[in-house]
Amino acid sequence: MRLSREGRQGLTLISPTLAYALVMLAAPLTMVVTFSFWTQNYLDLDTTLTLDNYREAWGTPIYQVLLLRSLKISLIVTFVTVLLAFPVAYFLSFKVKRRKALWLFLITIPFWTSYLLRVFLWKVILGYNGVLNSALMGMGFIDEPMTFLLYNLNAVVLTLAHAWAPFAILPIFVALEKIDRSLLEAAEDLGDGKIRQFFRVTLPLAMPGVVASTLIVLIPTIGDFITPKLVGGTDGLMIANMIQIQFGKANNAPLGAALAITSMLVVASISVVIFLAGKKFGGKVE
Amino acid sequence: MTGKDPRAIIRMQDVTKFFGSFQALKGITTTINEGEFFSLLGPSGCGKTTLLRMIAGFDEPTDGAIYIGDEPMAGIPANQRPTNMVFQSYAIFPHLNVADNVGYGLKRKRMSRAEIAAEVEKSLAMVDLAGYGKRAAHELSGGQRQRVALARALVMRPKVVLLDEPLSALDKKLREQMQVELRQLQQSIGITFILVTHDQEEALIMSDRIAVMFEGQIEQVATPEQLYRHPVSRRVASFIGVMTLLDARATAQPGNTVRVDIPALGTVDLPAARVPEGIDLAKVEKIGVHPEMLTILQDEHETAERVVEAEVASRSYYGDMTYYSVLLPGANAPATISMRNTFGRSVIDPGAKVKVGWGQDSIILFK
Ligand SMILES: Nc1ncnc2c1ncn2[C@@H]1O[C@H](COP(=O)(O)OP(=O)(O)OP(=O)(O)O)[C@@H](O)[C@H]1O
Ligand SMILES: [Mg+2]
Numbered sequence: 001m002r003l004s005r006e007g008r009q010g011l012t013l014i015s016p017t018l019a020y021a022l023v024m025l026a027a028p029l030t031m032v033v034t035f036s037f038w039t040q041n042y043l044d045l046d047t048t049l050t051l052d053n054y055r056e057a058w059g060t061p062i063y064q065v066l067l068l069r070s071l072k073i074s075l076i077v078t079f080v081t082v083l084l085a086f087p088v089a090y091f092l093s094f095k096v097k098r099r100k101a102l103w104l105f106l107i108t109i110p111f112w113t114s115y116l117l118r119v120f121l122w123k124v125i126l127g128y129n130g131v132l133n134s135a136l137m138g139m140g141f142i143d144e145p146m147t148f149l150l151y152n153l154n155a156v157v158l159t160l161a162h163a164w165a166p167f168a169i170l171p172i173f174v175a176l177e178k179i180d181r182s183l184l185e186a187a188e189d190l191g192d193g194k195i196r197q198f199f200r201v202t203l204p205l206a207m208p209g210v211v212a213s214t215l216i217v218l219i220p221t222i223g224d225f226i227t228p229k230l231v232g233g234t235d236g237l238m239i240a241n242m243i244q245i246q247f248g249k250a251n252n253a254p255l256g257a258a259l260a261i262t263s264m265l266v267v268a269s270i271s272v273v274i275f276l277a278g279k280k281f282g283g284k285v286e
Numbered sequence: 287m288t289g290k291d292p293r294a295i296i297r298m299q300d301v302t303k304f305f306g307s308f309q310a311l312k313g314i315t316t317t318i319n320e321g322e323f324f325s326l327l328g329p330s331g332c333g334k335t336t337l338l339r340m341i342a343g344f345d346e347p348t349d350g351a352i353y354i355g356d357e358p359m360a361g362i363p364a365n366q367r368p369t370n371m372v373f374q375s376y377a378i379f380p381h382l383n384v385a386d387n388v389g390y391g392l393k394r395k396r397m398s399r400a401e402i403a404a405e406v407e408k409s410l411a412m413v414d415l416a417g418y419g420k421r422a423a424h425e426l427s428g429g430q431r432q433r434v435a436l437a438r439a440l441v442m443r444p445k446v447v448l449l450d451e452p453l454s455a456l457d458k459k460l461r462e463q464m465q466v467e468l469r470q471l472q473q474s475i476g477i478t479f480i481l482v483t484h485d486q487e488e489a490l491i492m493s494d495r496i497a498v499m500f501e502g503q504i505e506q507v508a509t510p511e512q513l514y515r516h517p518v519s520r521r522v523a524s525f526i527g528v529m530t531l532l533d534a535r536a537t538a539q540p541g542n543t544v545r546v547d548i549p550a551l552g553t554v555d556l557p558a559a560r561v562p563e564g565i566d567l568a569k570v571e572k573i574g575v576h577p578e579m580l581t582i583l584q585d586e587h588e589t590a591e592r593v594v595e596a597e598v599a600s601r602s603y604y605g606d607m608t609y610y611s612v613l614l615p616g617a618n619a620p621a622t623i624s625m626r627n628t629f630g631r632s633v634i635d636p637g638a639k640v641k642v643g644w645g646q647d648s649i650i651l652f653k
Contacts, residue, residue: 185344186377188364190391190442200390204381 036257045254053258063242067263070238071270073153073228074221077160081217082210084161085168089209090202092169093176104173107166115163119230122159126150126231151233159227164220168213175209176202204281211278215271222267239263295320295445295478296341300350303336303502310336312502313350318446318480323472325481325489328499329525334482337499338448341480343367355445370439372449376431378423384410385419388438409441412471429460436468446478453488465491486526490514498522518562520572520652529574529650530621532614536570536651546649548573550617551594554646562653570651577609577624579648583641584631590643596621598638608633612642 003011036053039046057063092103110118125131126149133145149155179202187197225240232238239259246256296318303311310333318324326334339345341352343364352359354368370391379387389406397405410416413433418426426434432452439447452468453461469492472479483489489496490510497507506518517523520531534548542558544567581590582598599611599620608627611620623642627633634640 180375180377182373182375182377183379185364186371186373186379186438187390188344189342189369189371190438191365191394193363193365196394201379 032257032260035254036261038254040252040254053254054262056255057258057262063239063259066237066239066242067259067266069153070222070240070263071266073156073160073236073238074218074224076157077164077221078214078218080157081161081164081168082172082213085165085213086172086206086210088165089169089172089176092173104170107169110162111166116226118163119159119227122155122162123150123231126155126158150231151236153232153236155231155233156228156236156238159231160221160224163227164217167216171212171216172206172209175206175212179205207278207281211275214274214278218274219267219271222263293320294318295322295355296480297353298337298341298350299353301337301340301347301352302349303333303340303345304348310502311347314502314504315350316497316504316507318478319494320478321476323469323479323481323492323494325483325493325496326499327483327486327489327496327525330484332499333502334484334499335450338371338450338480338482341446342369342371342448368445369448370442370444370446372432372435372439372447372452374450374452374454376435376452376455378426378431378434380423382423383419384415384421384423384426384434387423387434388419388441390438391442405441406437409437412440412475413437414467428456429464432456432464436471440475440477444477446480447472449479449481451482451484454483454485461488468492490526498525514576515650516562517574517650518653520574523574523650523652528577528622530577530580530619531572531574532617532621534570534573536565536567538567544651546570546573546651548649550614550621551644552592554592554649556646556649556651560646560649561651565651565653572652574650574652575621575644575648576650577622579644580612580621580623581643582610582612582623582625582634583643584634588643591645593641593643596640596642598634598636598640600636601633603633610634612640614642 037049037051039048039050039052088107092100096103113121123130127133128145128147128150130145130149132149133142136142137145183201183205184197187201192200222238223240225238225244228236228238228241240263243256243259243263246252246259250256294317298314298316301311301314302309314337326337328334336345340347341354341359343359343362343366346360359367379390382390385403385406388409389402392402392405406419407416410418413436415430415433415437418430418434423431423434432455435452436447453464456464465488468479481489481492490513493510495507495509496513497504498513499505500521506513506522508516513522514526517526523529532548532550534546537545537547539545539555543555544558544561545553545555547553583590583593594614596612596614599613601611602609606627608625610623610625612623613620621642625631
């Protein structure tokens with residue numbers, strides 16, 4: 001293969017990153033894929049290739065339930081997060097005239113504490129003797145602590161949506177910033193009021209940002225296992241918790257690998273669908 | 287294009303605009319006629335865009351009124367005004383193809399798809415883009431984007447088309463071609479165009495009338511020829527074309543004429559028609575001369591109304607023309623003279639002693 005000078009320069013520039021990505025991403029991935037076709041025999045691995053793990057992963061009700069629940073939770077989280085992120089990004093981009101950088105800075109403040117700490121904070125807020133219950137009882141709105149706050153699906157959604165909000169705001173903000181404001185004036189000039197301008201110009205042009213936000217939130221939340229474990233209770237458990245159990249306590253790495261690959265394929269296909277839908281709705285943007 | 291009885295389509299009455307404490311417009315009063323190609327010309331920051339945006343409805347005057355076709359526009363938003371704009375950046379919607387861009391405003395009107403498509407195609411044909419409907423916005427060249435923006439405005443059948451420096455993003459050659467095309471198109475459809483530009487040549491080529499603005503005020507409204515031949519002030523003159531300024535004294539003469547004494551050229555009596563109204567003769571210190579209004583006489587047979595001796599200081603050769611810098615006797619700065627390099631004429635070298643011809647018509651008096 002002959003490369004142009006520029007091509008070689010480019011390759012040289014990215015090669016450390018490329019090597020790192022190969023080692024840290026491709027190698028473990030290959031391992032997991034290989035694992036998923038093997039079988040665990042108590043202490044040693046049977047390396048004959050088999051599809052048994054996939055049969056079990058796809059056929060057993062508990063795994064189906066967990067996978068569907070994970071999907072449901074992450075879709076809800078994504079929907080809620082992006083829906084809440086959009087107005088914030090819109091406000092930042094269109095209404096804030098000065099000190100935008102300061103506002104962006106404020107948005108990232110929650111990230112100064114670790115993810116784990118933030119999950120625990122929600123536990124403190126939502127718990128039986130938590131801040132919310134104590135406050136409401138103190139003010140006399142309720143007589144005894146509410147139990148539906150923590151250890152269920154809602155708590156998982158709330159915690160994850162909060163954790164991912166800034167990640168969702170930034171891509172949308174960037175997309176909105178890139179919109180040439182004279183396009184909105186052109187739309188107004190051609191007869192559109194504010195609402196039509198939004199749906200015919202702003203939203204389609206913000207679509208790449210919305211799609212990016214959606215994927216950025218959706219993909220990692222499906223695989224999250226800390227939040228469900230800490231605030232999810234039993235009906236808040238997700239597929240990633242099961243994968244963790246298979247690799248750990250259950251000592252069935254091949255089945256865990258098959259579950260991981262399965263959820264990866266599901267995420268990938270959903271992402272492709274979202275990407276294409278966004279492209280269709282947003283039209284062809286350079 | 288102005289008919290016998292020009293009917294005003296836009297009237298502006300003492301239009302004033304403040305941005306905070308900064309006054310961008312200081313009482314603009316003028317009338318634009320139906321079917322006219324009207325230009326707002328002025329240096330950067332004089333308020334041209336501000337005025338245009340207030341006609342379009344993107345901004346409201348702080349004081350004063352704008353009427354379009356006798357209707358006061360106060361409080362009427364841009365989307366309800368009978369004007370359409372061609373933006374400086376063209377503002378082509380990047381997510382729509384050419385046909386959808388042009389048909390954007392029609393979708394709001396009660397029209398069937400087929401009707402819209404027909405109107406769009408007609409409008410594209412008008413700007414020489416027939417058959418380009420399916421092109422994506424990013425597949426267009428600068429000139430084509432400009433045409434799409436124009437088609438998108440024309441398809442709305444506005445009373446007035448507003449253009450904010452529509453040609454400034456194009457290269458010189460394309461710009462010159464578009465100037466002519468735009469002018470022809472405007473004349474054939476007869477819609478009023480208001481053009482904002484800071485390019486005096488563009489304004490002269492395209493307009494029926496030109497308003498010259500400085501610092502938020504209109505200094506002169508005139509046809510291109512009037513403006514060039516009879517600029518009312520030195521500011522206007524210096525903005526329209528090249529001009530040499532020469533020291534002069536003016537005194538009133540019996541019979542309404544004005545005697546102008548120009549040390550570098552001589553003395554001349556100007557008839558009343560050549561003297562701007564309201565001029566204060568005592569304050570005249572300089573007169574103006576355009577480069578083509580002086581001529582270098584090359585052989586014995588050439589004559590002129592008046593002749594003075596001078597010396598060529600330097601020259602710039604343009605192929606078809608040569609611009610000479612000529613030292614007139616008693617003048618402290620050289621005068622610019624342009625000569626066509628037509629047959630029988632050779633280019634004169636610096637240092638040569640020449641005869642310079644001029645006449646009463648060469649002299650421009652300012653207020
Ligand atoms: N929104 C605004 N806020 C404050 N000042 C403004 C605003 N818009 C314009 N100005 C000021 O008003 C003056 C006129 O601006 P305008 O854009 O009308 O100039 P222009 O004649 O179009 O100049 P150019 O040829 O450079 O486009 C300028 O001094 C500008 O700084
Ligand atoms: Mg301007």
